[in-house]
Amino acid sequence: MARVGFIGTGEIASLMVQGLAGQGHEIVVSDRNAEVAARLAATVPGLRVASNREVVAAADIVILCLLARVADEALTGLPFRAGQSVISVMVDVGLAKLQKLCAPATDIAITIPLPPIATGGCPLPVYPASPALEMLFGARNRVFTVRDEVALNAHFGATALCSPFLAQVLTTAAWLTEFTGDADQSQAYVRDVLRGYLPENGEKGHLGAALQSLSTEGGLNATLRAAMNEANADLRAGLDGFRGRLGLEGKKT
Ligand SMILES: NC(=O)c1ccc[n+]([C@@H]2O[C@H](COP(=O)([O-])OP(=O)(O)OC[C@H]3O[C@@H](n4cnc5c(N)ncnc54)[C@H](OP(=O)(O)O)[C@@H]3O)[C@@H](O)[C@H]2O)c1
Known part of the structure; x- marks a missing residue:
């Protein structure tokens, strides 16, 4: 069981929360998008809504579900910790940039969830290996750890089939x-x-x-x-x- 925080509460965050609900995790989501956050709070028992700062402070695992264009503004100055795990699903924000934005956290990985993550059966390519992703989603979804960031990005292309x-x-x-x-x-x-x-x-x-x-x-x-x-x-x-x-x-x- 883990304390899981979501920064960015839009479409994919909502689907990932659904995929995690009912498994004993403490889930806290940011108060953006307020409408989606309120709906999740009403449907997922125990889910909390908080500011970005409180989400990061409260979580062992932080999942970044922002659009790339707001990543700098939203993440700069948040209280990330060494020993905390970060999983980003953002297209177009590379690992080097995430390492800067989420320092001093170093366990940072990028994955590509798709809508079936809500129910399970979603393939999850990831780079680098992420024990946190495996622990949260591995039982219901197959995790594909790939060898580098280029290989990960190619998976975006393959989904276009x-x-x-x-x-x-x-x-x-x-x-x-x-x-x-x-x-x-x-x-x-x-x-x-x-x-x-x-x-x-x-x-x-x-x-x-x-x-x-x-x-x-x-x-x-x-x-x-x-x-x-x-x-x-x-x-x-x-x-x-x-x-x-x-x-x-x-x-x-
Ligand atoms: N949708 C998918 O199937 C999918 C699949 C794989 C990867 N992704 C990636 O996931 C990311 C999110 O996609 P999405 O489809 O979920 O987009 P989305 O529905 O537009 O969600 C983006 C969220 O970010 C929030 N946000 C904006 N500024 C913020 C800030 N300063 N602090 C905290 N939250 C803020 C938005 O809140 P407001 O509405 O209040 O602005 C919204 O809740 C993207 O990078 C996308 O490439 C999406």
Whole structure:
């Protein structure tokens, strides 16, 4: 059990609080955004709302959920302590800057939560390794410790697959609906087909084996994949387009 403080009480903080609620942690959130803080206080037993200064003073683990543009103003002068753990979810605030803003705390890590953090099952890439993140979220979510900050930033790029992937799922479901007349059922069917084929583990070549099992020459799967070959090249080009934006330039392997 830990005393957990949130600085910044917006969308992602709210989802992370939901993911932590009911597990015996003492949770304190900053009084910004006041509306979200009040809603959390009303729904999460024992949750306290306090000033940024009080949040940092009260917490063993501080979770930073601010927009990058307010990080300097909001964090400068807060009473961080050596021995305190800090977890930042801010896009665009690097480790070197966090180390300055949160000194004398040194156990500082950056992670990338996504909305499923509220219920569990959210992949959590992190750099550097964070026992605090593992302790708070590791039981319900899989933590992926990565080797450096560049590798972490590349995970932002990988999350962008969600939108084009869902667009393809919807295109397929819309095509199916032309024959079934039932859009809800068609969407549920396409979703369930994909879930059925995705292996539990992505590592040890399981994904490649799943694809291999769908590669019968002349089969519908192999035929459609061949017809969409250029889409994969477009995907790769789109991901490479993030290199400058995510600070991945020059990184080969
Ligand atoms: N949303 C996601 O799914 C997601 C996923 C991964 C990472 N992130 C990252 O998480 C961070 C927050 O994103 P978000 O979507 O949660 O944004 P958001 O909903 O806009 O929340 C930002 C919060 O910061 C508060 N804030 C502003 N100035 C402050 C200050 N001086 N002191 C304390 N709090 C202050 C805001 O309060 P007011 O409303 O009162 O200004 C608001 O509660 C971003 O860096 C984002 O990149 C978000």
